[in-house]
Amino acid sequence: MIQAEKFVEWAEVHGQLYGTSWAELESSTQAGPTLILDVDIQGAEAIRKRLPECMSVFIMPPSIQELRRRLMRRETRWTDALEKRLNAAKAEMADHCRFDFIVVNDVLDDALSALTHIVLAIQHRTPRQMARVRRILGEEQ
Numbered sequence: 001m002i003q004a005e006k007f008v009e010w011a012e013v014h015g016q017l018y019g020t021s022w023a024e025l026e027s028s029t030q031a032g033p034t035l036i037l038d039v040d041i042q043g044a045e046a047i048r049k050r051l052p053e054c055m056s057v058f059i060m061p062p063s064i065q066e067l068r069r070r071l072m073r074r075e076t077r078w079t080d081a082l083e084k085r086l087n088a089a090k091a092e093m094a095d096h097c098r099f100d101f102i103v104v105n106d107v108l109d110d111a112l113s114a115l116t117h118i119v120l121a122i123q124h125r126t127p128r129q130m131a132r133v134r135r136i137l138g139e140e141q
Contacts, residue, residue, distance in 0.1 A: 068086055
């Protein structure tokens, strides 16, 4: 599928292949008004290149120390793999300015609320509302 360019984005992350297929993207887009993809920095860049109208949100931990603590909570001991993940996260955070929005995931409910407000704002951008506006204006004539 990679060679046949059937993915809008794909990447190898921590030794694993991940991707979003064009077919899934198209069927999901038809199912609802806003599609949210959970991708890494590489995936976000690939999507922006292929779909420049998309909006992007960078989810950032409140601190490197908190990120380390959260990673440790998932594992029983600190390993080289966790150290690599932490270093990769630090490098990815340096690219935060390439995103349209940043949400700091300090308090989960607050981060979820911020993300919800961003999605609602995106749904109300002028280009997304034009079909509705045309119907309204057509009804008034």
